[in-house]
Amino acid sequence: MPLAPQDPEPADSDDVVHAPLKAWSLRSAAMPWIPGSPDLVLPNLELLLRQIAKSPAIDERFQWADSGSETTVRAAVRAFGRSGLLVREASGALRLSSEAEHWLSKPDSSYLMALFHNNVRFFGELLASIQVGTTHEDLRQVAVQEFSLPWETLDQVRRRTTWFRAVGFVELWSSNELVVTDAGRAFLEQIELAVPQIIANVDGISTELAISEPGPIILREIEKLDQASLRNRKRAISYMPGGDPIDVIQQLVALAETPISREKFEQLCSQEFNIAETSAAGSLYSLRAANLLEQVGPTQFRVSEAAKEWLETDDPLDLVRLFHVSFVGVGELLTLMDDVIGAGELARRLEEEYGIERLATNEIARRLRILEAAGLVQRVTQSSYRVLPLGKAFSPTIPLLQLLQEQESHDLAEADGDVGVSERVASRLTELEHELMSSSTDVASTARFERAIAEVLAHLGFSATHIGGPGKTDVLVEAWLAPGSTRTVAVDAKTAANGSKDSLEFNVLREHRKLHKASVSVVVAPGFDGRLVNWAKEEQVVLIAARTLSQVLTLQASYPLPMSELAQIFSIDGVDALRDKWAAVKRQQDIMAEVVAALWRSANNTGHVKASGGALTARDLWLMTMNSEDAASQEEIAEVLDFLASPLISAVDVRKNESKVNAYSALSSPSTVAARLAAMHLAIRGGSRPALDSPIPELSEPQAAASRPPKRTSAPVDGPDPGAVRQWAQTQGIQVSLRGRLPSHLIEKYRRAHRDEGR
Known part of the structure; x- marks a missing residue:
């Protein structure tokens, strides 16, 4: 149901009865349900609708007619679904649709049944399916076989026949046979019905199958x-x-x-x-x-x-x-x-x-x-x-x-491609975060949470191996600290349906740590009870909440720290200690962005160019930015300028001014500086780049030839044979699927190994 739609004026009864039928896919499979025998259904519906009209608060107490049973409006309308009677406001409150208001003002059985028929599947169609001797089970079979409804019980059939009995369109005889009344037959003559062959025949084609266009x-x-x-x-x-x-x-x-x-x-x-x-x-x-x-x-x-x-x-x-x-x-x-x-x-x-x-x-x-x-x-x-x-x-x-x-034929080339790198990274981060958080409360599949943790740690740059299984360490991590120096971490995953872990078997954690000669035990869970946090500190066990690990993933992607520093997450209160380091990296990035932008503005300012050739000293830049919030010092600005002036970046030119002080002028726009840094990122990660010896087309070559799209071909791309990569991975103890797309990091490892061998 749309959010607080602007309802049109309610249609007259004849207009609703003869209204064009909604497409089958737009009609709900669930029939609204009101408790009570058929003679109580309409009074109960009217009572509930008038209660909602009087007070839209959904937690109001409500009492059904005759039975006297008490409930809340929220519970009473839970089975209404897309009936066309109610609209939910943004606040969560309910209000009546214009059709419901019209029915309350002019109770009309055909109007109400036509409203249900236009919003609910197999409603009028059920009425039309009743023949001599038809039972509820017969109608269920029609729903399943002809209208493709997955009904294994009679519940949805009985809901529909109860409404028809309530308005006098159907009678239930003592032999359990359903019989359509004269009023029911008159109603059928006025409505449009869905055609079962169109809905249920898998090979059928019809205008009913016209696909709506997205907005x-x-x-x-x-x-x-x-x-x-x-x-x-x-x-x-x-x-x-x-x-x-x-x-x-x-x-x-x-x-x-x-x-x-x-x-x-x-x-x-x-x-x-x-x-x-x-x-x-x-x-x-x-x-x-x-x-x-x-x-x-x-x-x-x-x-x-x-x-x-x-x-x-x-x-x-x-x-x-x-x-x-x-x-x-x-x-x-x-x-x-x-x-x-x-x-x-x-x-x-x-x-x-x-x-x-x-x-x-x-x-x-x-x-x-x-x-x-x-x-x-x-x-x-x-x-x-x-x-x-x-x-x-x-x-x-x-x-x-x-x-x-x-x-x-395309995977190996795309694995190294530079198109959409940032978009793929962002998408992967979102996927990892989502899986980590959702699996943390999935107590039915602890292995899912274990795999999610291993994938997150691997994405952070650690060597993470998922082990799992009863009585075993879930994830074993090797954290690189320095050349020849690593730290082994035993990680255990603990799911919790209520979002908080309140107990741990510390003796088991000690055994896992001893078995793998790990320097520390880490437990990852959705959250931890306060008492457990204190006990874990006494046992020197590091606790990491899933949400905290998710934040580490996000912060490290934006403000990357060296691996030796990132490994502090495996220390008690280590994540809190790293926040200052991430803040320092962010500060450096912000200063660099501000300096590059300021130099580019100066290089394009006529007055600055006349006065100094557009060049600025570290002090000039400091004076320009000193009034900004958390302004950079001259020393910080000088560090950034030296980095930008390096031959690898070539973002600024540095010369002595008349006062023999280093003055810096822009050589590139901010977007070009960003492109050079991105290109270095691509080179370091081993991404593919065009060869410099590729022939350049002659000027006399027709322009049309250059603009023609390349011919598609099934020829293999230039890259290692997937079979050779899989065979090499197996010899290295790396798990790899027997078929399917090879991960780009595996291809990169294979290429590095063979470059080292001189191949």
């Missing part, structure tokens, strides 16, 4: 997808509360239309869905990872522009598009489901066909829930699915990963 914001996100960004999408959707995922996500996003603090969001989410606040924290990470929420302050979040666009269209396909942009394998799943298939087999096919490292079955299931809710796939059994015509029609409209055989 401009979501379209821009889709257009950004190239093969590199598709490969770098996040792996873990993490946690979402139960229920129809589209309804759930709409409710979650509605909490943050205006900026909301992390604490408040988790509190409201916990209350709304009756889940632990740690699970609510997982939901927050999932929404951020899906680009549905954006961070606007240290602990503040709000709805993203892309999410707003989705909420305005209320199109499930837009939600699928956003999940496909953010999470690996979402759209690709649709291409692998021609037959009925389970989550485990889909994970295997994604790996074999697209080179996507094996996803956990629960992550596949989370993707399938979204696709099912959008009408793209059908759940055939509790654990198996197949693609539907809409899914087949949708997958060609979004960018997908190349199949593995198509990737092989």
